[in-house]
Amino acid sequence: MKKSLSLSSYLAIGSMLFGLFFGAGNLIFPVFMGQLAGSNVDAATLGFLITAVGLPFLGVVAIGLSRSSGLFELSSRIHPLYGYFMTIALYLTIGPFFALPRLSTVSFEVGITPYVAPDKLTLGLAVFSILFYAAALLFSLRPTKIMTYVGKILNPLFLLFLGILIVTALFVPMGPIQRVPAQAEYGTQPFFRGFLEGYNTMDALAALAFGVVVVNAIKELGIEKPADIAKDTIKSGVVSLILMSVIYAALSYLGTMSLGAIPLSENGGIALAQISNFYFGSFGSVLLAITVTLACLKTAIGLITACAEIFREMFPNSFSYKTYVVIFSALATLVANVGLENIIALSLPVLMFLYPLAITLIFLAILSLLFKDRQVVYVVTTLFTLPISIADFLKAAPEMISSTPIVQQILQWFSDVVPLFDLGMGWMLPAILGLAIGWGVSLVTKPYHGAAA
Structure with missing residues (x-):
């Protein structure tokens, strides 16, 4: 008898995939882009969606269709040495060197900094990053539970808090889009600027890592034939694609409309804080802190899990999965204290x-x-x-x-x-x-x- 996934399974896997992708950078970049793009926000958002949503979706589909065990096997089709180079470079980029440490730093600067004295920020970041990656480490030690943790618990909570802010802002806009001037290259090349802005999410890179997580989740639900796995990967990915497209577009327009009430911000984190405070006051700051921290934590779990699994696979005689989880969590904690601006640069x-x-x-x-x-x-x-x-x-x-x-x-x-x-x-x-x-x-x-x- 042919086994097929239920609608609830597709939704759960799609929700898990969305939760793995959608971290803090996914919140702050489209908002800031919306402020810079101004009245050209339509073209900029279209370019952004191609690299921040379309390419990640295709990346997950590519892993499913390629019938490979992941990025290492796929990139080794060029040459085994290239497979090692590409896999190590990509996983260290989305892992402990850049994307992973950025998660706690953004959480701290957007959600926690307003409550910490200026002379205590360095100590505060150190303490927060230790607690943040300790929590992510505990979740990551049980990778078979990742769909439950991310898809069924953390992601719905995140969507609830984010939805409150977006719905309120769209029904009570801060200003009109048409009157907002575009800044810098968004005035002349909004589509291409939006396209490149999508790079900052790192999601197309992460898709080559998370694709195998989705495939494994589908296999654990009893799907074994490669053709069926590929089909179910695409169906589950559509759920993530729809969620991400809607939220990105809403955040971009939210950023543009915000200039009707607040000045152009230095970055998307500051813009989000100001928007949240505009609508909800001090409660808005708490809401934003919860939203950003949940967004970052669920993505951190996925990144640590993916990095530990691939390094264990490539170097089976080195360390155990749990040891790699500890190593990557510790490295991310150290790099996070370099500071957000340095990490992004x-x-x-x-x-x-x-x-x-x-x-x-x-x-x-x-x-x-x-x-x-x-x-x-x-x-x-x-x-x-x-x-x-x-x-x-x-x-x-x-x-x-x-x-x-x-x-x-x-x-x-x-x-x-x-x-x-x-x-x-x-x-x-x-x-x-x-x-x-x-x-x-x-x-x-x-x-x-x-x-x-």
Whole structure:
């Protein structure tokens, strides 16, 4: 008898996936983008939804369709060494180096800072980060319960608190959208700016990690055939896609409307605090603190779990799963105390490097059945994308690197030769060209021994 998931199972898995994706950055970036985009918020939001919702959804689908055990196996189709490089770089980025420590720092600055004396902020962040990652660690020690913790408990609570704020703001708007001027590049290239702003959520990267969490959750519900797993992954992902799209759009418009009553903020965290206080006063601050902390905690659980599982898989003779959970929780605690601004500044060049490689890998996995998983297609597409990723990294690097004469010469050459490079989209045409060439080669050559069949 063919087993199929119930509607409640699809909703639970989709809710879990949404909960894993939607952290504090997902709250603050669209609000701030809405303030900057002003009357161009429609175009900016469309670009943002492509990278912050569409690509993560495709990333989860790619893991399901590829019939791989996760990112490591998928990226190893290019080469085993590349598999180690890509997997380690991506997991450390969404894990203890950037995304994971950002969670507690944003929670503290948005929800806790108003209640801490200025001279006690350093100590307060240290204490808060220790307590935050201790809680995340305890949840992460039982990964089989992640759907219950995130999908059925933390995520509904988060949606309840966030829904109160959004519904109130939309029914009682702070100001009209049409009268808000767009800032900087949002005035000339709102779609592309929104597209790149979606990088900051890191969700397309996280999708390649969380995809295997979804697949495992589906397997635990009794689905075994690869085709059925792929189908159920897509259906569950649609739930997350709808939730994220609605909330992102609402937050973007909320940010734009807020300028009718408050000045342009320094970041989305400050904007959210001011909006919440505008509607609910001191109760708003408490509401925001609860919302942000829940958003961050549930994402932290998913990141710690995913990182520990992949490193145990890649290095089976090193440490146990529980030991990796402790290591990553401890590293995140240390990095969090560097401060939010430093974490965001250092993460930007890494994201500009990894995103093109991750996006091409997602599309290669989705199209893999068409070119029969031929290794040459993976290799050529990646080789054409890699130089642009390196150039994007150099362009976004700290000034001490990006302003050196040799780097400036390299960037000028790419700007002159590669279409869309100045918009941060220079990787697109080379990736498409590489895919076409690799696919063409695969059609006229036979697969050699050792290639991906």
